Amino acid sequence: xxxxxxxxxxxxxxxxxxxxxxxxxxxxxxxxxxxxxxxxxxxxxxxxxxxxxxxxxxxxxxxxxxxxxxxxxxxxxxxxxxxxxxxxxxxxxxxxxxxxxxxxxxxxxxxxxxxxxxxxxxxxxxxxxxxxxxxxxxxxxxxxxxxxxxxxxxxxxxxxxxxxxxxxxxxxxxxxxxxxxxxxxxxxxxxxxxxxxxxxxxxxxxxxxxxxxxxxxxxxxxxxxxxxxxxxxxxxxxxxxxxxxxxxxxxxxxxxxxxxxxxxxxxxxxxxxxxxxxxxxxxxxxxxxxxxxxxxxxxxx
Ligand SMILES: [Zn+2]
Numbered sequence: 524x525x526x527x528x529x530x531x532x533x534x535x536x537x538x539x540x541x542x543x544x545x546x547x548x549x550x551x552x553x554x555x556x557x558x559x560x561x562x563x564x565x566x567x568x569x570x571x572x573x574x575x576x577x578x579x580x581x582x583x584x585x586x587x588x589x590x591x592x593x594x595x596x597x598x599x600x601x602x603x604x605x606x607x608x609x610x611x612x613x614x615x616x617x618x619x620x621x622x623x624x625x626x627x628x629x630x631x632x633x634x635x636x637x638x639x640x641x642x643x644x645x646x647x648x649x650x651x652x653x654x655x656x657x658x659x660x661x662x663x664x665x666x667x668x669x670x671x672x673x674x675x676x677x678x679x680x681x682x683x684x685x686x687x688x689x690x691x692x693x694x695x696x697x698x699x700x701x702x703x704x705x706x707x708x709x710x711x712x713x714x715x716x717x718x719x720x721x722x723x724x725x726x727x728x729x730x731x732x733x734x735x736x737x738x739x740x741x742x743x744x745x746x747x748x749x750x751x752x753x754x755x756x757x758x759x760x761x762x763x764x765x766x767x768x769x770x771x772x773x774x775x776x777x778x779x780x781x782x783x784x785x786x787x788x789x790x791x792x793x794x795x796x797x798x799x800x801x802x803x804x805x806x807x808x809x810x811x812x813x814x815x816x817x818x819x820x821x822x823x824x
Pocket of ligand 1: 792
């Protein structure tokens with residue numbers, strides 16, 4: 524088993540910057556408390572757990588009557604204060620969704636984005652963060668998430684941590700290349716090792732993959748960058764406890780596979796604004812779970 528593990532890890536190293544981070548490992552980390560019963564995707568909408576703060580007290584009731592339309596997100600004007608509301612995203616036809624400035628759009632292995640969607644406010648992180656964080660790679664994210672990210676990185680460094688950013692925005696075309704590569708090399712596992720084009724949160728431009736210099740030692744593989752054991756690193760522990768205070772949420776916690784199509788990815792955080800991130804953190808829900816609990820089931824392409 525150890526040899527298989529090493530073999531897998533070496534495969535990861537060669538393609539680390541163009542693949543989805545939907546990576547499965549054969550490790551079985553200690554279980555965490557179960558978040559919710561399974562099958563919530565088709566469940567009758569249920570109110571979220573009792574909010575514990577003023578912010579989440581403003582949550583709208585379940586929007587079971589919300590009328591999703593194909594143009595709902597496309598025709599909405601940009602939202603100047605996207606964290607001011609927790610209104611769930613109207614869900615249109617899966618292959619036509621254009622999130623625009625929406626921070627809550629569902630993106631899973633089932634519910635995808637238009638091939639034409641690309642954020643219009645991408646910026647280079649190398650213009651904002653030092654080399655030891657970006658490692659010099661031309662990673663882009665949306666402008667709206669930059670200042671919260673800088674503040675979070677700064678606070679992590681002040682706490683003695685060494686956060687690294689390994690991936691940010693990924694275009695539909697780049698994801699297509701990644702998907703083709705996985706299908707060519709590991710066709711049986713492509714569906715869990717990568718995301719189909721249009722089905723990666725990285726296309727939103729609000730998602731970041733973090734790394735830790737401790738990971739290689741913990742895993743025992745030099746230079747490894749993505750591994751489930753990220754949750755054991757100092758950076759992973761800090762992010763799990765604090766990222767919500769900066770508006771970032773863990774997209775794929777343990778147990779998210781059924782609703783998202785992705786295994787546990789303790790390094791993959793998405794910016795949703797402080798209010799939503801804090802609500803999710805306190806409620807124990809993850810974003811996709813919350814969205815599916817509060818909206819009609821999206822279409823399936
Ligand atoms: Zn990721």
